[in-house]
Amino acid sequence: MDPSATGSTGVRVAGVGMTPFESDSGRSLTDLAAAAAERALADAAVDPADVDALHFGNALAEALDESAGLANALAAALGLDGASADRIENTSATGASAFHRGVEGIEGGAAGGAESDRTDVALVVGAEKMSAGDTSDVTEAISRLVHRREYAQGITLPSFGGLAAGAYLGRHDAPREALAAVAAKNHGNAVDNPVAQFRKPIDVADALDSPVVAAPLRLYDCCPMSDGAAAVVLTRGGDRGDDESVADAADPDSETFRAPRVAGIASATGTHAVAERPDPLAIDSVRTAGDRVFDRAGIRPDDVDVACIHDAFTVLELIELEELGFYETGTAWEATLDGDTALDGDLPVNPGGGLKARGHPLGATGLSQIVELVWQLRGDLPETRRVDGAETGFAINVAGFGNNSVCTVLRA
Amino acid sequence: MTVSNQGVRGSTDDGLPADHAFVCDDCGRRWYYDRRSCPDCGRSSADASAVRLETGAVVATTTVETTPPDVRAPNHLALIRFDGVRLIAQAADGDLSPGDSVRFDGSHRLREGRDRTDPRLVAVEDP
Ligand SMILES: [Zn+2]
Numbered sequence: 047m048d049p050s051a052t053g054s055t056g057v058r059v060a061g062v063g064m065t066p067f068e069s070d071s072g073r074s075l076t077d078l079a080a081a082a083a084e085r086a087l088a089d090a091a092v093d094p095a096d097v098d099a100l101h102f103g104n105a106l107a108e109a110l111d112e113s114a115g116l117a118n119a120l121a122a123a124l125g126l127d128g129a130s131a132d133r134i135e136n137t138s139a140t141g142a143s144a145f146h147r148g149v150e151g152i153e154g155g156a157a158g159g160a161e162s163d164r165t166d167v168a169l170v171v172g173a174e175k176m177s178a179g180d181t182s183d184v185t186e187a188i189s190r191l192v193h194r195r196e197y198a199q200g201i202t203l204p205s206f207g208g209l210a211a212g213a214y215l216g217r218h219d220a221p222r223e224a225l226a227a228v229a230a231k232n233h234g235n236a237v238d239n240p241v242a243q244f245r246k247p248i249d250v251a252d253a254l255d256s257p258v259v260a261a262p263l264r265l266y267d268c269c270p271m272s273d274g275a276a277a278v279v280l281t282r283g284g285d286r287g288d289d290e291s292v293a294d295a296a297d298p299d300s301e302t303f304r305a306p307r308v309a310g311i312a313s314a315t316g317t318h319a320v321a322e323r324p325d326p327l328a329i330d331s332v333r334t335a336g337d338r339v340f341d342r343a344g345i346r347p348d349d350v351d352v353a354c355i356h357d358a359f360t361v362l363e364l365i366e367l368e369e370l371g372f373y374e375t376g377t378a379w380e381a382t383l384d385g386d387t388a389l390d391g392d393l394p395v396n397p398g399g400g401l402k403a404r405g406h407p408l409g410a411t412g413l414s415q416i417v418e419l420v421w422q423l424r425g426d427l428p429e430t431r432r433v434d435g436a437e438t439g440f441a442i443n444v445a446g447f448g449n450n451s452v453c454t455v456l457r458a
Numbered sequence: 459m460t461v462s463n464q465g466v467r468g469s470t471d472d473g474l475p476a477d478h479a480f481v482c483d484d485c486g487r488r489w490y491y492d493r494r495s496c497p498d499c500g501r502s503s504a505d506a507s508a509v510r511l512e513t514g515a516v517v518a519t520t521t522v523e524t525t526p527p528d529v530r531a532p533n534h535l536a537l538i539r540f541d542g543v544r545l546i547a548q549a550a551d552g553d554l555s556p557g558d559s560v561r562f563d564g565s566h567r568l569r570e571g572r573d574r575t576d577p578r579l580v581a582v583e584d585p
Binding site for chain 2: 201205258262
């Protein structure tokens with residue numbers, strides 16, 4: 047069999063762990079990161095001494111006056127002496143970019159070089175402590191993510207969300223309730239997720255009654271600011287071209303059975319100045335990264351059993367689902383109202399609550415999506431929040447308002 | 459009116475006035491958000507001129523209630539299509555709707571604490 051046609055990277059997620067996401071953890075950034083890392087190492091049954099590479103994702107440390115040299119401090123805290131270590135920053139897609147680097151590090155090592163130089167075990171950690179600054183500091187730091195001519199107009203990320211939401215509802219003649227239904231679904235999914243920031247169910251009326259942030263978006267259409275960390279342990283193994291590994295992976299009693307395979311991962315940048323997009327509802331980076339990852343994984347959107355979508359604003363869940371090809375343009379809102387994206391629907395979206403209700407600690411978010419998918423694919427979740435029989439999981443983590451997107455496909 | 463682009467690149471100010479776009483001296487391509495070269499012909503943006511935008515059409519609008527400390531609240535914003543460029547800018551009021559014709563007008567401090575002023579978008583009556 048030609049390995050290039052098999053749709054797999056040869057990298058497995060051997061273990062995952064995360065801290066609860068919360069508005070103010072009262073813990074330091076390194077503490078949060080180390081707690082998530084220790085859970086992932088324990089879950090993978092990997093000794094810290096066996097970690098070859100540490101990739102640490104964090105977005106806002108400099109803006110919020112936290113310490114530099116984060117990866118080295120974390121390596122020391124975990125006792126990873128001798129491991130390589132680096133820090134990755136890609137604004138709100140920092141977590142998925144760190145995951146991407148971890149996968150590439152193991153894949154690159156497989157291409158050649160001395161065995162002692164290879165990365166066989168990578169620890170990828172994402173953490174953010176947004177409570178480190180007061181709200182206006184964080185808002186200011188995030189508002190600097192836009193183009194300077196956008197900044198001059200006082201434009202913030204929710205401003206883009208409001209413009210896109212108005213355009214979406216107007217063009218597709220969709221009711222305002224469609225956005226509220228995304229919020230209600232994702233809040234409902236978080237109720238039974240112990241690591242979610244918001245575990246109180248809300249209904250469509252609650253969302254429609256919340257204060258306006260950027261019309262037509264209201265408070266319940268927008269993700270919160272969060273503290274939290276998430277981590278994964280990546281290992282080599284399970285190439286699909288290797289018959290023995292395939293048999294091994296299919297055996298529930300084997301060691302590797304519980305380690306989902308990274309079937310594909312891809313990143314893409316898009317237009318930086320949001321206004322320059324020919325269509326305010328078209329996000330090139332989402333479409334490009336999606337096309338690439340489906341191609342690399344050798345699957346189509348139809349094959350996905352569960353998806354984690356970057357719902358920083360409710361309207362983004364709808365736009366991304368359409369840009370990625372899960373739904374025809376202008377139809378994701380109807381699918382949402384019909385319950386298609388609910389936990390028991392055809393395509394469960396954000397079963398852990400999404401950014402909306404699980405929370406959005408920038409550096410950790412993309413990794414928390416991977417953690418959720420691994421839990422779903424392993425099936426080790428209570429029935430109330432499990433997608434039955436899920437074998438293929440998809441995640442998209444988006445930087446800014448679509449400046450850069452990272453897509454991942456995992457297979458059980 | 460044509461304004462030189464010299465001195466804009468690399469400076470810490472906000473660049474051109476809000477009602478001006480760049481125009482490539484070679485091919486005539488316009489762009490609004492600073493870039494290093496013409497997206498069509500590749501000519502350095504150091505050789506670009508500035509052109510004042512006339513009338514545009516509203517594509518989308520929002521009114522932002524939660525704004526940074528130095529930005530007015532509510533902040534009325536509109537995504538506008540002008541000849542050759544698209545941009546998002548502050549509107550004078552919250553009365554614009556998609557399809558409306560607009561132009562830039564007036565002199566306003568868009569962020570407090572800055573010493574420059576810029577025009578905002580206003581509706582133009584159809585002739
Ligand atoms: Zn040109």
